[in-house]
Amino acid sequence: MAMVIGWLSVEIHDYIWLNYYKQIKAILNMLYFLLAFLCVVIALIVYFQGSGEGSLIQAVQNWHQQVNQDLQKSSVAQLKVLGEPKGENWSLVLNSQNQPELLTANQVRNICQNRLGVGWRLPKTNELGLLTPYPILSSHTYIWALNKRDGMNLNLTSLSQTPAQSGQTFVNYDSTDVFPTLCIQKSP
Amino acid sequence: MSNKIPKNLQSLSNRELLALEDKILLKNELCSEDRAFFTQSHLVIYFLAILFFCLMQILLSPIFTILGLQNNPLAIFLYVGCLIGSVFVASSLWAQLGLYPRYWIRTALHYWPLTLTLAIYTSYLLRR
Numbered sequence: 001m002a003m004v005i006g007w008l009s010v011e012i013h014d015y016i017w018l019n020y021y022k023q024i025k026a027i028l029n030m031l032y033f034l035l036a037f038l039c040v041v042i043a044l045i046v047y048f049q050g051s052g053e054g055s056l057i058q059a060v061q062n063w064h065q066q067v068n069q070d071l072q073k074s075s076v077a078q079l080k081v082l083g084e085p086k087g088e089n090w091s092l093v094l095n096s097q098n099q100p101e102l103l104t105a106n107q108v109r110n111i112c113q114n115r116l117g118v119g120w121r122l123p124k125t126n127e128l129g130l131l132t133p134y135p136i137l138s139s140h141t142y143i144w145a146l147n148k149r150d151g152m153n154l155n156l157t158s159l160s161q162t163p164a165q166s167g168q169t170f171v172n173y174d175s176t177d178v179f180p181t182l183c184i185q186k187s188p
Numbered sequence: 189m190s191n192k193i194p195k196n197l198q199s200l201s202n203r204e205l206l207a208l209e210d211k212i213l214l215k216n217e218l219c220s221e222d223r224a225f226f227t228q229s230h231l232v233i234y235f236l237a238i239l240f241f242c243l244m245q246i247l248l249s250p251i252f253t254i255l256g257l258q259n260n261p262l263a264i265f266l267y268v269g270c271l272i273g274s275v276f277v278a279s280s281l282w283a284q285l286g287l288y289p290r291y292w293i294r295t296a297l298h299y300w301p302l303t304l305t306l307a308i309y310t311s312y313l314l315r316r
Contacts, residue, residue: 006301014226 065176072178073102106175210287213294217279228297229282229290236278244270244277 017024094111096103103111200208217230248270252263282290296303 002305003302006305007299009301010299 069178102178104176104178227294229294233278237274240277241270241274
């Protein structure tokens with residue numbers, strides 16, 4: 001039965017191809033010419049489909065952010081503050097995990113900027129566990145951002161060490177990335 | 189289609205027609221422009237050429253070690269020569285096969301579903 005079907009299929013293909021070869025070639029040539037216009041049409045359709053989210057470029061960027069945020073939310077680290085900062089004039093200004101929603105790095109920066117009132121610059125470096133408004137380590141104000149998957153138990157009562165020495169890891173981030181942050185201020 | 193065959197072809201017998209077809213196909217086997225659509229015999233030549241290329245390379249490379257030219261860049265000429273030579277060897281072997289073996293192989297390639305089915309059946313039978 002398979003052999004009969006195989007033979008029949010070859011014969012049918014031969015019949016069509018031999019008798020209508022010229023017409024098929026003409027149609028394919030027409031399609032090759034139309035392919036250029038079809039690409040433009042398909043691009044327009046995709047653009048107008050994506051424009052519901054603002055524009056195609058924004059949709060692509062949002063997709064990237066959404067994927068990052070979903071990954072980060074599914075692997076959110078638990079910060080357990082074992083001891084509030086005491087002495088040495090430290091105070092805990094913000095613990096993003098106490099917020100109802102997870103905050104992005106941009107939101108954290110804005111909140112801390114509003115509460116602390118300093119101009120912030122977040123350097124994109126592999127500086128371990130440290131975000132400062134100044135390129136040089138400052139003893140005044142720190143934002144601590146952690147993206148360790150197994151969480152972190154922090155004892156903030158002893159903050160004599162700089163965060164770079166305390167062994168926390170922090171990698172390059174985007175402003176829309178979501179990770180638990182602590183905003184700590186040390187008054188001068 | 190049968191109305192358009194001219195008289196000098198109509199006078200030929202089946203075997204003579206087969207020989208004529210075979211002659212034309214052998215002439216234009218590797219040329220994609222003049223090749224007939226319904227024969228995939230160029231695949232046979234590609235397969236045989238790869239086979240002969242490997243064989244020639246394996247058999248001729250000891251020449252370099254005998255001459256003391258291990259890891260010599262001149263081996264590239266051997267490689268290129270085997271590439272070109274394998275095509276000639278494969279096409280000459282294909283031509284030497286004979287009319288009927290070529291016809292059978294071409295038919296098997298043209299009706300490839302049948303060939304594939306038969307190959308599957310025979311492999312199944314051999315395993316059993």
